[in-house]
Amino acid sequence: MRLTIVGSSGSMSGPQSAASCYLVQAEGPDGEGASRTWSVVLDLGSGAFGALLRHLDPAELDAVVLSHLHADHVVDMSGLEVYRRYHPAGALGPVRVLGPAGTPERIGALTMEDDLSALDASFAFTEHEAGRVVEVGPLRLEVFPVNHPVPAFGVRVSGPAEDGARQVTLAYSGDTDSCDGLVAAARDVELFLCEAAFQEGRDSVRDIHLTGRRAGEAATQAAARSLVLTHLPPWTDAEVVRAEAAEAYGGPIELAVPGATWIL
Numbered sequence: 001m002r003l004t005i006v007g008s009s010g011s012m013s014g015p016q017s018a019a020s021c022y023l024v025q026a027e028g029p030d031g032e033g034a035s036r037t038w039s040v041v042l043d044l045g046s047g048a049f050g051a052l053l054r055h056l057d058p059a060e061l062d063a064v065v066l067s068h069l070h071a072d073h074v075v076d077m078s079g080l081e082v083y084r085r086y087h088p089a090g091a092l093g094p095v096r097v098l099g100p101a102g103t104p105e106r107i108g109a110l111t112m113e114d115d116l117s118a119l120d121a122s123f124a125f126t127e128h129e130a131g132r133v134v135e136v137g138p139l140r141l142e143v144f145p146v147n148h149p150v151p152a153f154g155v156r157v158s159g160p161a162e163d164g165a166r167q168v169t170l171a172y173s174g175d176t177d178s179c180d181g182l183v184a185a186a187r188d189v190e191l192f193l194c195e196a197a198f199q200e201g202r203d204s205v206r207d208i209h210l211t212g213r214r215a216g217e218a219a220t221q222a223a224a225r226s227l228v229l230t231h232l233p234p235w236t237d238a239e240v241v242r243a244e245a246a247e248a249y250g251g252p253i254e255l256a257v258p259g260a261t262w263i264l
């Protein structure tokens, strides 16, 4: 299983990065006796569709998982809809979209589509349900409610290690402040991709985002094997946030930057 950062800028696109988008891929049976690459995208925020084109043909996408419906996590679903519906080689058919309640309406608003059934040509929607495992090829996806001003979910993804010899797991926080769901999502994972949009001493409002320190605390509570910090807004010094996290977490800490890949 491998993780590629497509976009990691927090709350808006930035000069070096699109907003939230992460590509998770694994090799698995294609159902016809052969093996192929299965590809799932976590969030598709501002500017991320273009960046995604650097990594795969969206025709080969197997599922999109939306952590929540804030603009910086979903607006480029409009680009994906056009790509699938109006591709010059012919419509690509529906791709699975897993999201919170209201996902079809949210995407319909983006595409100015009054008749939501028109989206069925491009998307097959599944509403998030905590505690249920959704399988996409060899990948097992589970969502956990987290702490944000709108319904939001952390995502836990398990799948075959790159050598195929064992199962590995990663977790993605989505947007959240500290909460039990976040720790449950990240319990014992090999890699914890965690937002750290806020900074200690600067952002005092609660129940929206994590600081670097609170991301580190969650990683420690979850016994995550490694921490990758993401969703840093353009106005934030990444090294300040990384240092905060290091005060609360003793494992390896890295920063999510576009194009970075982790092979698990």
Ligand SMILES: [Zn+2]
Binding pocket: 068, 070, 148, 175
């Ligand atoms: Zn948000």
